[in-house]
Amino acid sequence: MDLQHKKGTRNMRKYNFYILMTTFLLAIVLGNQTKVNAESINDYQNEIQELEKEQSKLKNKESDVKSNKKSVENKMDDNLTSQKSVKNQINKIDTKLSSTKADIQEKEQEIEATKKEIAELEADIKKLKNEIKELEERIEKREALLKDRLRSIQEIGGNVQYMSVILGSESFSELISRSTAVNSIMDQDKVIMEEQIADQKALEQKQKEVEQKKKDVEDKKAEQEKQKEKLQSLKTELDQQMAEKEKAQEKLEEEYEELEEYNLSLEEENKLIAEQAAAIEKAKQLAETEKARLEQEERERIAREEEARAQAAAESKNENTSNDSTTSSSGSSDNSGSSGSPAVSSGGSGSFIWPANGRFTSGFGPRWGTNHNGIDIANGRGTPIVASASGVVSSVVTGCVEGDISCGGGYGNFIIITHYIDGKTFSTLYGHLSSVNVSVGQTVSQGQQIGGMGHTGHSTGSHLHFEIHPGGYKNPVDPMNYLR
Structure with a gap:
């Protein structure tokens, strides 16, 4: 059931309540103000007693309404306290959410930086691969050169060839020249060997460095992704908590609205009870006034009867005079009995009078x-x-x-x-x-x-x-x- 439908239902209950209370109020007012048809003092005395009973009932009802109103107001206070607590929790969750979102954003930036680093590293690796390829080509050429040199030395014999070069000199200066040339060739072979070894070591070192750096960066990215996943999981949990708290907050607000409407209806009921009490008091005053009027009329009637009896006793002394006087009085009464008739007549004997002449x-x-x-x-x-x-x-x-x-x-x-x-x-x-x-x-x-x-x-x-x-x-x- 949605909130709008609930509001409609509450308004209908409230409307029915007002109808019921208004009907009751009319019954109280009318039941007591229209008793002018009562035919005796006892009728009014009974009516006054009934009104006093109604007053007592109203006081009890007023007490119940006040008690209910106090209970509702306490519930409203408790509801507001709960709302405040939930709002504080929502604020805390919202703070955590903001912090988590910021951490996620920061982690995403770190991941992007790492991705960029990996891209740069991959470019370096590509460049290094080209350098390795060139180095491998140089090594391969040196190896071919060294193989040729070794093969030549092996074919002619290394020491013999060296001696033949020295002994074949025709002069000392040629000897020196040939010895220097042989040493130069031997030095070049040595350099080639050393370079070959150095390049081999450099190649191995670069390959190790590239592989280690790539592994480190990939491990770093994996760790960042793992941290981001944890943050995302925390965000999901916080989102769920936030949804639950917001739902609880909405329920509390709806409950407060219902309590507030009920409290207003109790205030209206209190108002109606006060109006009923005033109406009953007014009706009671009217009944007491009417009772007093009837009592006064009764006293006047008794006084008139006593006066009539006294007058009759006095007139009995003179029978002829009394008879003449009685005859004259009867004639006068008959002559004044009617002064005309209304234009309309029902022939009924009810409690309602004609509402208009015509x-x-x-x-x-x-x-x-x-x-x-x-x-x-x-x-x-x-x-x-x-x-x-x-x-x-x-x-x-x-x-x-x-x-x-x-x-x-x-x-x-x-x-x-x-x-x-x-x-x-x-x-x-x-x-x-x-x-x-x-x-x-x-x-x-x-x-x-x-x-x-x-x-x-x-x-x-x-x-x-x-x-x-x-x-x-x-x-x-x-x-x-x-x-x-």
Whole structure:
């Protein structure tokens, strides 16, 4: 698995983690802020106790996250120490490699110098061979000359010939002359012999010197080649060590990157836990406020009942006056019971209120060859759109203009709010808006204005398209069964 693929996998895990944590956060916030539907003080007391349990769980989770974060940071420190050690080893190997390469280069230069020396020696040998050849030719000529001289002496007898030369002299001066000539000839023969011997020795010496010098140079070259081979072997070993260390370094860097990303995810988780804790605390305060309100209402109700009983006791003294007064009160109550009816009515008994005033123009179910996933309420452009229940804004699309039927997937400008009511999750969608007054993550209360009616997206006129999805978005049901 390559590094890029690993990064992609880690990013996907991180994305899934954020989705999970965000869902959990919404559940906490919504599960506690929309409990305004609770019908008794005990409901709020139970809700406060549940919130306190959630606070305790969050504290434990925060402790676990901090412990994990500390462990990860220690591993990161250990990793950096290991990286430093490996880098030092790599530097040492690199120094050895540089030195070895320099030695190899130096040895190659020595080998080249030796090769040059061998080439020069071979030229000298060639020259010497020519000299030897000339010397051999001279020796060969001398040998032929000496053979002829010896043969002549042998044929006529050496001493007799010498005596005949001296005795054949006719005068003293001739005798001297002939004796000198004989001595000269004998001296020349002696020189020839000496030169012959000297040349023979020189020939043998030169041959020995050439052979020894050639052997020495060849031995020197062989030794240099052997040293170079050792250096090359050392270089190969160092290259292998370098490759192993670089691989270890790469692995450590990759491990550090993973630890760093995990550490960042723990920081994000810590942040989310802090946000959850703040949301729970806020929800707890709201529940306590609502509980206090109900308690106050209960006290006021009890006070009113006591006052009514006291008043009834006082009025019982005069039965006729009391009966007239009771009749008048009943009539007045009946007259004030209704001040009009809304333009739309569902007949349902759910927890959601109507998100807008207007005419009911289309219901849930099959329509125009497809399924209509909500209901339509028509009214003028800009008519206020309100949150059908308390919750948190989970999605917002803006920027759509009238006439662009594909904008927002056909919904135009729209809002999705996530709700948590009586232990269940719901999503509501408000489409074709002309304006949007909320943003993602914002907490809204039931009845709070969130936008204005319009006909952006795939719309034939100004109206609100409204959907309810139990269990989260993508599970549409008929809103009429949930509206009141």
